[in-house]
Every structure is written in C-alpha cells, then in structure tokens.
Amino acid sequence: MSWEFVLKWLPKLLQGATLTLELVAVAVVLGLILAIPMGIARASRSPYVRALPYAYIFFFRGTPLLVQLFLVYYGLAQFDAVTQSAFWPYLREPFFCAALTMTLHTTAYIAEILRGAIQAVPPGEIEAARALGMSKGKALLYIILPRAARIGLPAYSNEVILMLKASALASTVTLLDITGMARTINARTYMPEQTFFIAGLIYLVMSFVLVQGFKLLERYLRVDASQGR
C-alpha cells in the first residue's frame, strides 16, 4: 500500500466518517426514545396493548434494512399524496430517508431489548416498591426503568455497533458515508483493495472507540455491581 494513496484519500474517507457518525447518532438516540414506550407496551400483560408493537417489531426485524430503506427512499414517491404533501422536501432527501429508516429499524430492536430487560427485573423488587405504597407509574419510573436500563445496557451497546455497520447501507441511496466514499474513490482510482481496506480500518477504529465508551458508561452506572441478586 502506498502512503501517497492513503494521504490523498484519507481526508475524504474521514469526511465520510462524520456522515456515518451523524446517521448512527441520530438513529440510536431517537431509536432509544421511541423504543421506551414501545418496549413498555411490549412487556404489558394485556394482549391488546402488546399486539401493535409486536406487529411493528415483527415487520422491522423480519425484513432486511435494505428493503426498508428502498421502500422509504424510492417507494414513497409512488404515491401522489406523498409527493404533494408538506413532508416531500424532507422525504426527497437521502440523508433524511436514511436517518428515518435506520431510526425505525433500530427502534424495533431496542424495544425488544427493553422488553427483555423489563421482564428480567426481579419481581421481588417490583413487589417491594408496590408494598412501600408506590403507584404503578412511580414504580415504573423509579424502580423498573432504572433497573432495566442497567440490565439492557450491554445489549444496547451491541445494537449501537450493529447500527454502525448497518449505516454502510446509506451508500446505496447515494449518500457519501464511509462506504459511499470508498465506492466513489474505487470508481475513480480502481484500487479496490486499498480503498476498502482503509474504509474497513476506519470502521474498526470507530467500533473500538464505541465499545470502550460503553465500557466506561457501564462502570459509571455500576452495571456489574447492580446485577447481584
């Protein structure tokens, strides 16, 4: 590998990395916010409350992200009602579509993680909260959710890494993220080995940093210490 090549194209790839980071950040933060009510509904005892999030999760987990992305970016344009609506200026933008699809996609996965975490909260702790006179809402807010957050955190960090890798699909809707940039550079220079190798290294570094960040967060939240039964 020649250093000249690296020096020439690395800035472009790093520029792509900022777009990748933006996409992932939007998706995992908004996804978490949307997933909290959905996860709570999914863990509900009533089958009617459970049904809607179940259907949503089944669809988004059962189909490839690529299909979902194409449905939003190319598919919605089929309807005049969409192209004439006030949302069209946004839905025409590839960045908006990619961020929207990734958010909807990851919401389904995070909701499922949250459901697992909520159900893993020891029932004795919930009973104790209720016995102390906490209302259902209060027990949810002060006991169940903080507990579930710590139980679900390792799985959430996995999901963030998966989203980092899934963001590579943004390159299929013309976005110049790391992979999109690498494909452009490859088309121009025809040096696929070097280009995709450097792009891969950038992803590796990013996921390494994310993993270390989540380790720090786990230590800060004392995830290990709070798992004792």
Add this chain to the structure above:
Amino acid sequence: MNFDLQGFGPALAAGVLMTIQLALSALCLGLVLGLLGALAKTSPNRALQWIGGTYSTLVRGIPELLWVLLIYFGTVSSMRAIGHVFGIPNLSLSAFAAGVIALGLCFGAYATEVFRGAMLSIPKGHREAGLALGMSRSRIFIKLVMPQMWRIALPGLGNLFMILMKDTALVSVIGLEEVMRHAQIAVTTTKQPFTFYMVAAFMYLGMTALSMIGLAWLERRASVGFTRSAS
C-alpha cells in the same frame, strides 16, 4: 394501490430460490469457519488463539456490505494473477461466489463465539472420561463434545441464520439476481417502487417466518430428554 405483479411474479420466485441457495451455501461455509475459529480460540496453542481472535474481531468490526464489496472488487487482480498461473484468462469470482464467501465469513465470525461458548459449557469431566477411556483428542471432540455442543449452540446459530437471511439482500449491490435485484429490475420497468419493494419485504418476512418454524422444530428435536429434567 394494486398489487398486480405485471408478469414479474416468476422472476421474483426465481429470486427467492437464489436467495435461499445463497443463504444455505453461506451457512455451510460459515459453520465450517465458525467451528475452526472456535477450535483455534480454545486451543492451547498461542498462535492459533491469536488467529481465531483476530478473525472474529476483524470480521465483526467491519460492515457486511463492505465485505461484499471488498471480496467482489478486491479479488479481481489477485484472481487474474491466479488465472494467469493456471492458464485461465479472465478468471474472476462470480457475484454468487463473492456473496457466499463474504456472508460465510461474517457468519463464521459470529458463529466462532457461539461455538466457543457452547464448547466451554460442556463439563470438563466429559473430556476426562473420554481420555480415561483411551479416546484420542479428535475422537473426543467428534464423539463427545460435538453432539452435546449442537444443542447449546442451536439457538445462537438460529439467530445468526436469521441475520444471514436478511444480509443476502446486500449481495444485490454487486448484481446477483436474488429477490432484491429482481425487485429493482421490476421497478425500473413498472415505475412502481413501493409495490415491488413491499412484495420483496413480504417474501423476506415469509422466509424468516418459515426458518423460525424450522428452527423451533430443530430445537425441540435437539433437546429431547432435556426438557423434562429442566423443569
């Protein structure tokens, strides 16, 4: 909105067949790689441990799409060199072969961890019993460890297979004519993207649902004799 497939039904069905072939081929490669990776990672040999560890970390840290592109475009010159040696001009990987290698590689990296976990969960006494009976190390692995590992590894492998099934859509990017590619072709002529991508989505949903049923059956079969003692 009408769900008229305008004569593209057979093409999409052929795409489903291709997707299934791709997924099963990648599964075979991935299972072999996963087993080798797990053996390397659990072996007492330092160099092998390093190889296994590097394989699973490296492959899991890089997006599947990038692996597909890297293997399809990145092997062109080396394949040509190999072809030159054997006197085959213009030797290159087909989109199918590149897809199988890329997806198999990714499946194998995750399967390495699943298999390793399963191997470690088998009581040490079983191996020692094998040794005491005078079995060789490879025989212990094949006759004692593998049959028990299967049951423990199955749920994890099932999850990985679901992921693999959906990742096959990525191979459409290098032009393999599976479900997604056929949907794209249909869209260019009919100008009905939503209809055809939705049909593709339901085809994937159908495949996922079917493999869920298949996996539940396999898991029931594998845990015969364990379900009762567990409760």
